[in-house]
Amino acid sequence: MPELPEVETIRRSLTPYIVGKRIADVEVYERRFRQRIQRDLEARLRGRSFRRIERRGKYLLFVLDDRQCLLLHLGMSGSLEIRRARDPVVRHDHVRVRLDGRRVLVFNDPRRFGLLRVGNRRELHELDRVGLDPLDDDWSAEQLRRLARGRRRPIKNVLMDQRLLAGIGNIYANEILYQAGIRPTRRAGSLRRRELEALATATVTVLGRAVDLGGSSISDYVDGEGQPGNFQLHFAVYDRYRQPCQQCATPIRRIVLGGRSTFYCPRCQR
DNA sequence: ATATGCACCTGTGTGC
DNA sequence: TGCACACAGGTGCATA
Numbered sequence: 001m002p003e004l005p006e007v008e009t010i011r012r013s014l015t016p017y018i019v020g021k022r023i024a025d026v027e028v029y030e031r032r033f034r035q036r037i038q039r040d041l042e043a044r045l046r047g048r049s050f051r052r053i054e055r056r057g058k059y060l061l062f063v064l065d066d067r068q069c070l071l072l073h074l075g076m077s078g079s080l081e082i083r084r085a086r087d088p089v090v091r092h093d094h095v096r097v098r099l100d101g102r103r104v105l106v107f108n109d110p111r112r113f114g115l116l117r118v119g120n121r122r123e124l125h126e127l128d129r130v131g132l133d134p135l136d137d138d139w140s141a142e143q144l145r146r147l148a149r150g151r152r153r154p155i156k157n158v159l160m161d162q163r164l165l166a167g168i169g170n171i172y173a174n175e176i177l178y179q180a181g182i183r184p185t186r187r188a189g190s191l192r193r194r195e196l197e198a199l200a201t202a203t204v205t206v207l208g209r210a211v212d213l214g215g216s217s218i219s220d221y222v223d224g225e226g227q228p229g230n231f232q233l234h235f236a237v238y239d240r241y242r243q244p245c246q247q248c249a250t251p252i253r254r255i256v257l258g259g260r261s262t263f264y265c266p267r268c269q270r
Numbered sequence: 271a272t273a274t275g276c277a278c279c280t281g282t283g284t285g286c
Numbered sequence: 287t288g289c290a291c292a293c294a295g296g297t298g299c300a301t302a
Contacts, residue, residue, distance in 0.1 A: 001295035034278055034297080058296080076296050077280075092280085111279040113296060153272060162297080169295055218295070219282080259274075261293085274302080284292085 001221050002074045003058060004135070004167030005210035005231065010080055011055045013224035017082045017103060018050045018062070025098040029089070033112050037095070044068060044118045045097065057130040057166025071124045075113030081106050082224050130166040134203045135211075141193075141200035148188040148196060155191060155199070156184035157258045167207070170260045171216055174238045176206045183269040184262050185255070209234070237263040 002010070026045045031037040038044070048068070054061040060080075062070035074080070085104045089096070095107040095116060107116060117124065132143055147164045148155065159165055159173045168176070177184050180202035182195055191199070215221060215229035218239075222228050236246060241254040245265040255262050 003295060006295075073296085075279095076294070109279095110281065111294095111296095113279070115297095151271085157272090160296095171295060216295080221295075259276095260296095272302100275300090277299085278297090280294100282292105282294085284290100286289085286291105 001077055001079075001218075002215070003169035003172050004055075004133075004207055005172070005213075006215035006221055006223075006229065007055055007058050007060060007074065007167070008135075008211050009215045009223045009229060010074075011053050011060055013227070014080065014082065014105070015053055017099070017224065018105065019052055020049065021099045021103075022049045023047060023097055024100045027096045027098070028094065029096075030094040030112070033094075033109075033114060033116070035115055035117070037116055038118060041095075041116070041118055045070065055133075056127055057133060057162055058169070059127065059130065061124075061127070067120050068118055069121060069124060071115070071117045071119070071126060072107070073115040073126075075109060075111065075115065077111040077220070078107065078109035078114035079220070079222060080224055081108070081222065081226055129163050131162060131164040133166050134168065135207060139200070139204065141197040144200045144203075145193070145196050148191055151188040153188055154185045154257055155182060155188045156262060158188045159203075160258070160260075165203075168203070171235075171238045172206060172210065174263050175210075175236060176202045178237045178264060178269060179206050181269055183266075184257055184264050237265065239263070 023045050026042040028037055049065040051063040051065055060072045083104055083106050085098055085102050092108045092110045093106050094109055097105040156173050159168045180199040210231040213229055213231040216231040217228035218232055237252050240252045242251050248267045250265055250267040252263050253266055
């Protein structure tokens with residue numbers, strides 16, 4: 001579910017509830033994830049305080065006061081929400097972090113594709129493999145050119161490769177390519193300088209706009225306060241198979257690329 | 271280097 | 287109603 005804009009929205013919405021707060025207690029109800037939740041996760045968290053929340057691509061990093069960090073990935077269906085400590089535990093609530101007082105941070109994940117792990121930064125090697133963040137200040141067409149040069153893969157696959165660019169998933173790859181007027185199947189290495197510039201710009205504008213709108217809520221995504229996002233109201237192509245392109249009215253096409261549904265306008269994207 | 275398929279899971283929508 | 291099936295925001299691995 002969550003891509004960069006949703007993860008960033010969650011990060012921002014949780015920050016005021018989390019930063020400076022002490023962890024009064026931790027309850028784990030389910031450890032069977034793709035990567036099993038550590039046996040001593042509760043012990044490592046209990047009594048610690050949160051310094052800040054960082055984001056790297058689709059990962060959230062909760063920095064604690066003892067050089068340890070809680071690394072979290074929401075996978076396909078994960079959510080993080082602040083609730084009242086007395087609220088009932090519901091289906092697929094797997095971890096509850098009780099903050100002092102009446103609040104609790106709840107990790108809920110029906111499909112259990114998420115990841116939750118405590119360690120110091122060098123132990124969290126998942127982060128070694130995440131690429132450039134397109135919302136960082138140093139992101140540029142020049143950077144994108146380096147990533148695309150010589151590659152024969154479709155540009156959409158390059159955008160979604162987390163080792164190259166961090167944070168872009170299926171929704172935003174489709175939307176960014178539409179905004180840039182580039183067909184998802186184009187070989188990355190074949191893009192002209194002007195196209196790469198348009199693509200680098202589209203990356204920033206689309207992701208930025210999505211963050212401003214609180215991300216996309218298709219069926220179930222909500223931020224840390226339970227609020228849905230609104231970017232789904234502005235999809236140009238994603239999930240719009242056969243619907244008219246908003247610029248030229250040509251029906252949107254759907255193909256499969258890298259096993260993922262891919263949507264584009266055959267007229268506006270060349 | 272790259273492409274494909276599958277595995278990991280549950281939930282939802284569709285057609286019969 | 288029930289059932290089978292396709293598909294879903296992600297990632298990692300095995301195989302070609």
